[in-house]
Amino acid sequence: MNFSLEGRTYVVMGVANKRSIAWGIARSLHEAGARLVFTYVGERFGKSVRELAESLDTSEGQEPLFYECDVTDDESIIQTFEAIGKDVGTIHGLAHCIAFANRDELKGEFLNTSRDGFLTAQNISSYSLTAVSRAAKPLMTEGGSILTMTYLGGEKVVQNYNVMGVAKASLDANMRYLASDLGKDSIRVNAISAGPIRTLSAKGVGDFNSILSEIEERAPLRRPVTQEEVGSTAYYLLSDLSRGVTGEIIHVDSGFNIIGY
Numbered sequence: 001m002n003f004s005l006e007g008r009t010y011v012v013m014g015v016a017n018k019r020s021i022a023w024g025i026a027r028s029l030h031e032a033g034a035r036l037v038f039t040y041v042g043e044r045f046g047k048s049v050r051e052l053a054e055s056l057d058t059s060e061g062q063e064p065l066f067y068e069c070d071v072t073d074d075e076s077i078i079q080t081f082e083a084i085g086k087d088v089g090t091i092h093g094l095a096h097c098i099a100f101a102n103r104d105e106l107k108g109e110f111l112n113t114s115r116d117g118f119l120t121a122q123n124i125s126s127y128s129l130t131a132v133s134r135a136a137k138p139l140m141t142e143g144g145s146i147l148t149m150t151y152l153g154g155e156k157v158v159q160n161y162n163v164m165g166v167a168k169a170s171l172d173a174n175m176r177y178l179a180s181d182l183g184k185d186s187i188r189v190n191a192i193s194a195g196p197i198r199t200l201s202a203k204g205v206g207d208f209n210s211i212l213s214e215i216e217e218r219a220p221l222r223r224p225v226t227q228e229e230v231g232s233t234a235y236y237l238l239s240d241l242s243r244g245v246t247g248e249i250i251h252v253d254s255g256f257n258i259i260g261y
């Protein structure tokens with residue numbers, strides 16, 4: 001089997017800065033020879049992702065492309081994927097690394113979640129996968145692989161994760177329904193459940209440091225995972241190595257999810 005991703009194009013959504021999980025995934029795909037198409041929201045992140053991409057040693061045919069895409073806006077999603085289709089033709093996969101919830105609802109009791117906060121978290125962190133997959137499908141003419149990022153807080157109660165935990169539960173089901181619909185087009189849809197990594201989004205979760213300490217004390221590997229480790233599993237899920245796998249959640253979390261005490 002050929003493990004190279006040379007000649008393949010992947011869309012990576014959600015690089016905010018060098019700590020972003022999406023950036024770990026981008027590097028891993030790049031090392032395997034893929035061409036990368038980045039989407040971002042807002043000029044601040046646009047500048048940041050362009051600077052990061054410049055640091056990649058690209059060979060001919062690997063030149064990165066950049067598009068602004070706000071996943072709360074259907075028109076923005078449609079236009080972005082139309083433009084990507086025009087510029088690169090076929091894509092072979094997509095990494096959806098996007099989530100958002102109001103900071104003040106990522107602490108205290110879940111009971112106090114507002115309607116607006118609930119809907120915002122669902123809209124950006126879960127529904128966006130549906131909308132983006134629909135827009136990407138016409139570009140995946142050779143089949144392909146869609147990957148999203150989830151967290152244990154969607155399966156079990158994690159203190160302070162609150163409204164985002166409910167959004168991740170929704171995202172997990174969303175991923176499975178999409179896998180069921182898109183399988184006939186040879187498009188696979190999977191998720192990585194990453195252990196806690198200190199990123200811009202993670203900073204918004206109340207007392208994130210104690211979530212990290214818990215991993216160090218109780219996870220089988222006794223250490224947090226890195227972006228690179230998530231990137232390696234993403235490479236597996238986005239490449240033909242995982243060609244028989246769809247609708248699956250792989251935990252890349254130092255084994256923390258198996259611990260019950």
Ligand code: NAD
Nearest residue numbers: 014015016020021070071098099149151196197199200201
């Ligand atoms: P991050 O802050 O680097 O990335 C989140 C991205 O979401 C940012 O690039 C942001 O611009 C984007 N985004 C937010 N609203 C958007 C919108 N309206 N349109 C388009 N993009 C939008 O943080 P991260 O931790 O790398 O998060 C990536 C994914 O990984 C998220 O789904 C997150 O929930 C998930 N995850 C993170 C951890 C962790 O501990 N960091 C653990 C498990 C899962």
